[in-house]
Amino acid sequence: MARMTGAQMTLDSLQREGVDTIFGYPGGVVLPLYDTLPQFPGIRHVLCRHEQGAAHMADGYARASGRMGVCLGTSGPGATNLVTGICTSWMDSTPVFALTGNVARTLLGKDGFQEADITGITQPITKHNYLVMNAREIPLTIREAVHIATTGRPGPVLVDIPKDVFQETDEFDWPEQVRLRGYKPTVEGHAGMIKRAAELIDQAKRPIVIAGHGVIWADAHRELIEFAEKAGVPVITTFLGIGAFPESHPLSYGWLGMHGMYYANMAADGADVVIGIGMRFDDRAMGRFKDFNPTAKIVHIDIDPAEIGKNFPTAVPIVGSAKNVLPKLTEQVKQQPRKEWVRWIDQVREEHPSRDVRESRHMLPQYVMRTLYDETSGDATIVTGVGQHQMWAGQHYFYKRPRQLITSGGLGTMGFELPAAIGAQIAVPGQETWAICGDGSFQMTLQEMAVLVDEQLPIKMAIFNNGYLGMIRQWQQLFYDQNYSSCGISQPDFCKLADAYGIRAIRVETKAEVPLAIREARAHKGPILLDFQIDQEENVWPMVPAGAALSETIEAPEAELAR
Amino acid sequence: MSAYTNGARIQSHHTVVAIVENKPGVLMRVASLFRRRGFNIESLTVGHSEEEGLSRLTLVVDGESAPVEQVEKQLYKLIDVVKVSDLSHEDMLARELAMIKVRCNNVNRHELLDIANVFRADVVDIATNSVILQVVGDESKIDGLTKMCEPYGIKEIARTGRVAMVRGAKTTTVHEAEPEKIARIHASQGRRVEGALPFSSD
Numbered sequence: 001m002a003r004m005t006g007a008q009m010t011l012d013s014l015q016r017e018g019v020d021t022i023f024g025y026p027g028g029v030v031l032p033l034y035d036t037l038p039q040f041p042g043i044r045h046v047l048c049r050h051e052q053g054a055a056h057m058a059d060g061y062a063r064a065s066g067r068m069g070v071c072l073g074t075s076g077p078g079a080t081n082l083v084t085g086i087c088t089s090w091m092d093s094t095p096v097f098a099l100t101g102n103v104a105r106t107l108l109g110k111d112g113f114q115e116a117d118i119t120g121i122t123q124p125i126t127k128h129n130y131l132v133m134n135a136r137e138i139p140l141t142i143r144e145a146v147h148i149a150t151t152g153r154p155g156p157v158l159v160d161i162p163k164d165v166f167q168e169t170d171e172f173d174w175p176e177q178v179r180l181r182g183y184k185p186t187v188e189g190h191a192g193m194i195k196r197a198a199e200l201i202d203q204a205k206r207p208i209v210i211a212g213h214g215v216i217w218a219d220a221h222r223e224l225i226e227f228a229e230k231a232g233v234p235v236i237t238t239f240l241g242i243g244a245f246p247e248s249h250p251l252s253y254g255w256l257g258m259h260g261m262y263y264a265n266m267a268a269d270g271a272d273v274v275i276g277i278g279m280r281f282d283d284r285a286m287g288r289f290k291d292f293n294p295t296a297k298i299v300h301i302d303i304d305p306a307e308i309g310k311n312f313p314t315a316v317p318i319v320g321s322a323k324n325v326l327p328k329l330t331e332q333v334k335q336q337p338r339k340e341w342v343r344w345i346d347q348v349r350e351e352h353p354s355r356d357v358r359e360s361r362h363m364l365p366q367y368v369m370r371t372l373y374d375e376t377s378g379d380a381t382i383v384t385g386v387g388q389h390q391m392w393a394g395q396h397y398f399y400k401r402p403r404q405l406i407t408s409g410g411l412g413t414m415g416f417e418l419p420a421a422i423g424a425q426i427a428v429p430g431q432e433t434w435a436i437c438g439d440g441s442f443q444m445t446l447q448e449m450a451v452l453v454d455e456q457l458p459i460k461m462a463i464f465n466n467g468y469l470g471m472i473r474q475w476q477q478l479f480y481d482q483n484y485s486s487c488g489i490s491q492p493d494f495c496k497l498a499d500a501y502g503i504r505a506i507r508v509e510t511k512a513e514v515p516l517a518i519r520e521a522r523a524h525k526g527p528i529l530l531d532f533q534i535d536q537e538e539n540v541w542p543m544v545p546a547g548a549a550l551s552e553t554i555e556a557p558e559a560e561l562a563r
Numbered sequence: 564m565s566a567y568t569n570g571a572r573i574q575s576h577h578t579v580v581a582i583v584e585n586k587p588g589v590l591m592r593v594a595s596l597f598r599r600r601g602f603n604i605e606s607l608t609v610g611h612s613e614e615e616g617l618s619r620l621t622l623v624v625d626g627e628s629a630p631v632e633q634v635e636k637q638l639y640k641l642i643d644v645v646k647v648s649d650l651s652h653e654d655m656l657a658r659e660l661a662m663i664k665v666r667c668n669n670v671n672r673h674e675l676l677d678i679a680n681v682f683r684a685d686v687v688d689i690a691t692n693s694v695i696l697q698v699v700g701d702e703s704k705i706d707g708l709t710k711m712c713e714p715y716g717i718k719e720i721a722r723t724g725r726v727a728m729v730r731g732a733k734t735t736t737v738h739e740a741e742p743e744k745i746a747r748i749h750a751s752q753g754r755r756v757e758g759a760l761p762f763s764s765d
Contacts, residue, residue, distance in 0.1 A: 106760045123592060124599050128642040131587075131753045140748045148642060164760065173744075181739050182584060182645040306636035 001173055006135035007036040007166040010099070013142035015042055016174065019070050019097075021426055023048055023057040027074020028114060029101035029163035046426065046455060049447040051078050053419040055085020056445070058096045060423025063406045064381060064431070066219070068095040068150050069423060075102045076114030079160070083121060084413060089156040090125040091410025092213060092240060095149040096156040098122075104164040105133060119160050127155035135168040140175045147178045152185030153304040154217055185303060189320030189328065197275075197299045197316045198332035201231055204273035204297075206341045209235040210256065210285075213409075214278015214302060215244035216402040220322035224277065225249065227330040232338040233275065234345055236264040238285045239394060240409040241278070247398040253345055254355065256550065257285040259391040262352035262542045265550040267345045268293065273315075275299045278322045281311040282410070291549035301325050354542055355395055358561060362535040363511045365389065365464050369396035372434065372462065375518045380432040381406065383424055385417035385441030388470035391540045393436045415444025418461065422448060425457045432460075432522070439465040440489050449501045452527040460521045461529040463494055466536045474539045479546075498529040505529040535563075576605055577631040577651045578727045581620040582612060582737050584643040587753045592641050593620065600637055602629035606659075606724030613736060616750060617645065621726045648735040650727050657727040661705045662687070663696045666716035675715055682708040693718060701725075 004012065010033060014022075021044045026034045037045055048054040051073040058069030073082045079100040089096040103112040119131045128148050130141050138161070145157040201207055215224055221244055228235050228251050235245045237255045245252055254261035256268050265287075268274065274296045279285070281300075286292045289311055297315035300308045301322060308317040318325055357366040369392050372380070378398055383406040384390040390407055399405050406424055408416040421435035442463055452459055464470075472487040498505035508517045508530055521528045541556035583589050590609060597604050603625035612619040624634055635647045650657075663684075667675045668691075675694065679686060684698035698708050705722065729735060741749060 104760070105756060119588065120591070123588070123595055133753055133756055134751060137748050137752055140745065141752065175745065179741055179745055180642060181737065181741070183642045304640070306633065306640055310633060 001171045003169055004172040005032070005036065005166065006138055006161065006168050006170075007033045008039070009135060009138040009172050010142065010161065010166070011036060011040045011043060012172065013139045013174070014070065015040060017142065017146045018067070020044060021046060021061065022070045022072050022099075023054040023061070023423065024072030025051050025054060025074065025078060027078045027101065029075045029103060030072065030078075030166070032163065032166035033072075033101065046422075046451060048419070049450050050445065051081035052084050052415070053445055053448045053451070055082045055096065055098065056088065056413070056416050056419035057423035057426070058098075059085060059089045059094050060383060060406055060420030061427040062089075062094045062096055062423075063420070064403055064424035065427035066217070066403065067427065068097055068146060069427075070097045070099065072099045074114065075100065075118075076116045079116050079118040080121065083125070086122055086156045086158065087125040088408050088411045088413045088416065090127075092408065093154050093217065094156070095154040097145060097149055098126075098156060098158040100158065100160045101166065102131070102160050102162045105162045106164075108162060118158065122158050125156070126158050129158040129160065131160045132165055133162070134170070135165050136170040136173065138165075139173060143175055143178050144180060147180070148183060152183075152187075153214070186305070186319045187303065187321040187324050189301070189318050189325035191328070193316055193318045194325060194328050195332060197318060198329055200273055200297060200299060200316055201233070201275065201329075202334045202336070205338075206271045207231070207233045207273040207275060207338070208267050208271040209233050209275045209277060210238060210268060210279055211235055211241045211244040211277050212238045212279025213240035213244075215241060215322050216278075218278060218303070218322040219402075220278070220326055221245065221402050223323060223326035223330070227326050227333070230330050230335050231333040232336045232342070234267060234342055236267060238279045238282070238409075240407070242394060243399045243402045243404045244278075246400045248400055251342070253349070255394065258287075258544045259395070259540050259542065260285075261349075261354040261395075262553050262555060263345055263349040263354065265542070265544065265553045266348050269549075269551045270344070271296050273297050273299060275301070277301045277326070278303070280307045286311070287544050287550040287552070288547055291551070293550070352542075352555060354555070357396060360535075360563060361511065362563065363508075363514065363533065365392045365466075365532075365534045365538055366396045367511065368462070368464065368514055368532050368534060369393055369436075371514050372518055373397045375515060375522065376432060376434075380434050381424055381428070382434050382436055383407070383417050383421035384436045385438045386412045386414045387438040387441055388474065388538075388540050389436055389438040389441070389464035392464070414438070414441040417441060418445050419448045421459050422451050422455070422457060425459050426455070435459055435461045437461055437463045438470065439463055439467065439491050439494075440469040442494075443489070443491065446497070449498065449503060449527075453502050457527055458525060459527050461527070463529065463531045464534050465491070465494070465531055466534050466538070467491070468536065471540070473537070477539070494529060494531045503527050503529055505531065507531045507533065509533050575626045577624045577626050577634070577649060578655065578657060578725060579622045579624055579631065579634060579638070580648045580650055580727060580735050581622065581638055581644050582646040582735070583618050583620055584645065584749070585611075585616050585618045586643055586749070589618070589643045592643060593638070596637055596641065600629070600633070602634055608724040608726050610726075614738065616741075616746065617737060621724070623725050645739075646735065646737045650729060650735070653729045653733075654731070655727050655729050657701050657725050658699055659702055659705055659723055659725050660697065660699050661709075661720060661722040663698070663709060663712055663717060664693055664719040665696060665712045666693055666718055668692055671715060675712070678708070678711045682711075684708060
């Protein structure tokens, strides 16, 4: 056993857990840690410009690679700035390790300078958190925290370490194992329940799979394809489940929900058996709960038992990982083509295509997204902010692999796009990464452009610039009598701003320039910003109005289509 | 309504026992969970269990506000919660202790002590114009005694909330000792350090 300072123990433990990157920002109480950082050349430190950015970067890193992301902030404001990012991870169940410093032990609870009760603050938005009061607790605490973040249903954890614990010297004792009496995720799935599910699916005339984020995190997309093909069950995904099933597959029917495909919503509503896999029957996906397909029997496969039966009564609950459960289910179900049911959905899709880009002389956002899809051959990783552009990015790009769309679905965090894209690009360096930005969303975290330059990241930023907080404007137009209250948003000249950071930028003003600009961006070696001056008043369709049922999905009115 | 027929109210309540790690913050995690999910707690009692390092929490939950299955599952999600048992459908003993300070004088003290006797309450303190009655029993018994004392004037009531245990050999306990080294670190995790620490504010 070696004697080490708490700071050395912290970094050594993280390195043993395979951490190669920390997204952070220094401050008074984490100075001992920063002082030690050069002793660990295997850990790359990426200096964000705001701790919220660091948390999103760690999240983007995790979502793109499947590995845990790590962010670091100092006490007080450094820690509280992480909160939005931690909550984003919490809502979407991504493994993020947040490390914070705190004031020295003698000052804890005395309201010292830059003290914040960050374990108290983050208690409801972390899977678990720790306040470490002795240096010798650090190795076991970090091992436990990483274990909790990365197993079962993933989620963020926070470890808070007072300054003098970083400085304290003690024996470094790496635990061989983690033993938590209160934490034993169920992954296998109950054999009897799987059998019942197989029987129910075999009897079903109109079964549908709704695949969620959990399929991606369980790394079960191949298992899902095998199941769907054998059982002949059409697959739709949730918004976060995009990529869990290749959209080029003949059984793929897009994604459902508030701005999902009309036919996906109708298929979910018309099914007799709904098989939810790694998803949580969220309100944005299911519409008004009490009117969601009242006759359907629900088979729910999820690793978190608390999700089962939370929003809907479940006919067959299966607690387990999709990775373990799906092969057993595939083995037991009968091979069935279910031609009639598939034909019915095909016909709805033909009549209500939802994903067509209409002809227009305006620069429609749908057209920009579709052109990006064509130009990148559908291979790029797409990272979005939150708002209209996020929905268009989901609708008008076709995703073929897991982790291809990175987006804040649960919390809906504006400003997610740029920092998350940075994390994604660092996690998977060779991958073409596009940050699809809203002009409002981008302004929340645009300071992170400095990181693109520092770290020389070839991220392509595409701003869908309509001069509005577009989703706000759409709701005010449709549901608040066109009372446009605070939805117009002024902006700097994004191209000049990028230029000031030393980033190349192109303003794209006409439809004809769109493919050219995208080609130029792809050919450019470094980061680049494209400012697309899109049609200002385009709305996102289809739409399930807030509080309506999936069966009440409305499509674009004729008048809008004429523009 | 007589003092003893609060049955309907009691029945819609669930008794949930949680065995939790005895660590700082565990009570706050449980309380915060109930607040966050909108589950109403009727009473919450904590004390040591038979296993070192584990505490026993007895919760009485309003079944109207919370499907008890969700309460159990959400509790299980807390890492520090080791075991959760719903005792509502078990043959259980549920007890509560109450101390009731009642106003009385030389004239009516005897009468009050007779009532206490009926409820098998102990007189644990007596003064010229008050007594403290200590009673153990289920909620309706305590409610009953309270009601009977009301005419004399109740000055103060302290109730512990319910503790419960299943009858017979069955238990709701956990016997899973931790390796000594891990147990030692777990025992100190997050706790204040003994002795004086150097003062540092920089």
